[in-house]
Amino acid sequence: MDNSAFHTELAELLFPHIDKTPEYYEEMYPARELPEGARVTRFAPSPTGYLHIGGLFGALVDVLTAKVSGGISYLRIEDTDKKREIDDGVSAITNGMKAFGVEFDEGITGFGTEKGNYGPYTQSRRAEIYQTVAKSLVEKGLAYPCFCTADELSALREKQEADGAAITGYFGKYAKCRDLTLDEIKANLAAGKPWVLRFRSDGSEDRRIMFDDMIRGKIEMPENIIDEVLLKSDGIPTYHFAHCCDDHYMRTTHVIRGEEWISSVPKHIALFKACGFKVPKYAHTPQVLKFDDETGDKRKLSKRKDPEAAVSYFTVEGFPKESLIEYLLTIISSGFEDWRRANPGVPAMDYPFNLKKMSSSGCLFDLVKLNDVSKNVISIMNAETVYERVSEWAKEFDGEFYKILTADPERSKAILNIDRENPKPRKDIAKWGEVRDYISYFFNEYYVSDYTLPENIAPADAKAILTKYAEIFSLDDDKDTWFNKIKDMCAPLGFTPNVKEFKQNPEAFKGHVGDVSSVIRIALTSRRNTPDLWSIMRLLGEDEIKRRLSDACERI
Ligand code: GLU
Numbered sequence: 001m002d003n004s005a006f007h008t009e010l011a012e013l014l015f016p017h018i019d020k021t022p023e024y025y026e027e028m029y030p031a032r033e034l035p036e037g038a039r040v041t042r043f044a045p046s047p048t049g050y051l052h053i054g055g056l057f058g059a060l061v062d063v064l065t066a067k068v069s070g071g072i073s074y075l076r077i078e079d080t081d082k083k084r085e086i087d088d089g090v091s092a093i094t095n096g097m098k099a100f101g102v103e104f105d106e107g108i109t110g111f112g113t114e115k116g117n118y119g120p121y122t123q124s125r126r127a128e129i130y131q132t133v134a135k136s137l138v139e140k141g142l143a144y145p146c147f148c149t150a151d152e153l154s155a156l157r158e159k160q161e162a163d164g165a166a167i168t169g170y171f172g173k174y175a176k177c178r179d180l181t182l183d184e185i186k187a188n189l190a191a192g193k194p195w196v197l198r199f200r201s202d203g204s205e206d207r208r209i210m211f212d213d214m215i216r217g218k219i220e221m222p223e224n225i226i227d228e229v230l231l232k233s234d235g236i237p238t239y240h241f242a243h244c245c246d247d248h249y250m251r252t253t254h255v256i257r258g259e260e261w262i263s264s265v266p267k268h269i270a271l272f273k274a275c276g277f278k279v280p281k282y283a284h285t286p287q288v289l290k291f292d293d294e295t296g297d298k299r300k301l302s303k304r305k306d307p308e309a310a311v312s313y314f315t316v317e318g319f320p321k322e323s324l325i326e327y328l329l330t331i332i333s334s335g336f337e338d339w340r341r342a343n344p345g346v347p348a349m350d351y352p353f354n355l356k357k358m359s360s361s362g363c364l365f366d367l368v369k370l371n372d373v374s375k376n377v378i379s380i381m382n383a384e385t386v387y388e389r390v391s392e393w394a395k396e397f398d399g400e401f402y403k404i405l406t407a408d409p410e411r412s413k414a415i416l417n418i419d420r421e422n423p424k425p426r427k428d429i430a431k432w433g434e435v436r437d438y439i440s441y442f443f444n445e446y447y448v449s450d451y452t453l454p455e456n457i458a459p460a461d462a463k464a465i466l467t468k469y470a471e472i473f474s475l476d477d478d479k480d481t482w483f484n485k486i487k488d489m490c491a492p493l494g495f496t497p498n499v500k501e502f503k504q505n506p507e508a509f510k511g512h513v514g515d516v517s518s519v520i521r522i523a524l525t526s527r528r529n530t531p532d533l534w535s536i537m538r539l540l541g542e543d544e545i546k547r548r549l550s551d552a553c554e555r556i
Pocket residue numbers: 043044045046078243256257258261
C-alpha cells in the first residue's frame with residue numbers, strides 16, 4: 001500500500017462522519033471584498049464571564065485598526081477550553097464593549113446572538129470545520145492520531161529533563177505514535193483507546209524563522225519542531241489549531257493579540273503553511289501594568305488584587321465611556337495626546353490609529369491619571385448631557401439618588417450647570433458616582449450641616465456676618481450687586497473689602513472680604529469650597545437661605 005492510500009484510509013477511519021472538504025469552506029467563506037489595504041481584525045476572548053481592562057484595550061486596538069483602514073473588525077468567542085467557561089460568559093464581554101462604545105462590525109452581539117457572513121463566531125459551533133481541515137491534514141500525511149496516555153507523556157517529559165534535553169515535548173524520535181501502522185491504529189481504536197490528533201511537524205532544530213510583528217518589528221525564533229495537538233480526545237481543537245482555521249476562514253488579515261502568544265508564532269506559522277493557508281500578519285500587544293501600591297514596582301493588573309482590572313468596575317463607578325476610551329488611547333498610542341490637542345472635541349474613535357505607534361513595553365494604567373482625563377472630559381459636557389448621564393447611572397446604581405435628582409429635572413440641570421458651559425469650566429467631577437456628594441447640599445434629603453469655621457474667624461464675628469447678611473441679601477440682585485453688598489458689609493464689621501490692603505496690614509483687620517464670603521458659604525452649604533455662590537443661592541431659594549443662615553447663627 002503506498003503512502004497516500006494509507007493516509008486516505010486513515011483519514012476515513014478517524015473522520016468517517018466528515019464529508020466536506022476545505023474547498024467547500026473556501027467557497028462558503030470567500031475572500032472579503034474590501035478596498036486595497038483594508039484590514040480585518042478580531043477580538044477573540046474566552047467566555048469567562050469577566051472582561052479584563054486588557055481585553056477592552058485589545059478590542060479597542062482591533063476596532064481602530066480595522067476602522068482606519070476601511071476594514072472589518074469582529075468578535076469571536078473562543079470557548080474550546082471548557083474548564084474556564086461559565087454558563088453565560090459572553091454577556092459580560094458584550095455588555096462591557098457596549099458600555100464603553102467599542103463596536104465590532106460583525107460577530108457575536110450578545111449571549112446566543114451574532115451577525116455577519118463568516119460565522120458561526122463561537123468556536124464550539126465550528127467543530128465540523130476543524131474536523132474537515134483535520135481530516136485533510138491526515139490525508140496529506142500531515143497529522144496522525146496519538147494514543148499516548150497522560151502518564152506516558154509525563155514519563156517522556158521526565159526522561160527528556162533527566163537527559164538534559166534543550167527542548168522537551170512530543171517530537172522527532174520521541175514521538176512514539178508518529179509511525180504507527182494502520183493495523184496498530186485500528187487495534188487501538190477497536191480497543192476504545194482515546195486519541196488526540198497531532199500535527200506532523202517537519203521543523204528542524206537547526207532552522208530559525210523570522211516574522212514581522214506589526215508592533216515589535218522583526219522577530220527571529222527557532223522553528224517549531226513539536227508535533228502539537230490539533231484536536232483533543234473529545235474532538236475539540238486546541239487554541240493553536242482553532243486559531244489557524246478560524247482566522248483563515250474568517251479572512252482575518254491582522255491577528256492582534258496579547259504578547260503571551262509571541263512564543264507560539266512559529267507553531268502557528270507552521271500550521272498555516274501545512275493547511276495551505278496564507279499566514280496572517282501578527283501584532284502582539286503589551287500588557288496593562290500598574291505600579292504596585294506596596295512595592296512600587298510595575299506589575300500586571302490582577303483580577304484578584306485590583307478592582308480596576310475588571311471593566312465592570314468603571315461602569316459601577318460611573319466613568320463616562322468617553323473618559324475610559326480617551327485614557328486608554330493616551331496610554332496605547334504615543335501620538336494620541338498631540339492629536340487630541342490639535343482636534344479638541346472630535347470623538348476619540350476618529351483618531352487615526354496606527355499599530356506602529358504602539359509601545360511594545362507595558363502600558364501603565366493609572367487611576368489618578370484616568371480621573372484627571374475624566375474631569376476634563378466631563379468639564380466640557382453640557383449640563384443637559386451631564387444630567388442625562390448621571391440619571392442613567394443613578395437609575396442603575398443609586399435608586400434613591402435617581403428619585404431625588406429627577407424629581408425636578410430643570411432644577412437639577414441648573415445645579416449641574418453652575419460654572420459649566422463657559423470658557424473655563426470647573427474640573428471637579430471625574431465620575432457619575434461622585435455627583436451625589438458633589439451636589440448633596442442642594443437637597444435637604446442629603447444635607448448634613450457642618451458649620452466648622454476656619455481658625456482665623458471667631459464665632460462671634462461669624463454670627464455678626466450672618467445676622468447682617470440675612471438682613472441685606474436679595475435674590476433679585478445681579479452678581480455685581482450681590483458681591484458689592486458683601487463688600488459693603490466688611491468695614492462696619494471690622495473686615496476689609498480689599499485683600500491687598502489686608503495683606504499689607506493684617507493687624508488692622510479681622511479679615512478680608514474672602515473671609516466674609518467664606519462664612520456665608522459655610523453657613524449655606526456647610527462647605528469651604530463650592531462653585532459660584534451667587535448661582536448656588538439662586539437655586540437654594542429665599543426660604544432655604546434664611547433657614548440655613550439662622551440655623552448657622554444659632555449653632556456656630
Ligand atoms: N482566546 C485567546 C485568549 O483568551 C485569544 C488569543 C487570540 O486573540 O488569538 O487569550
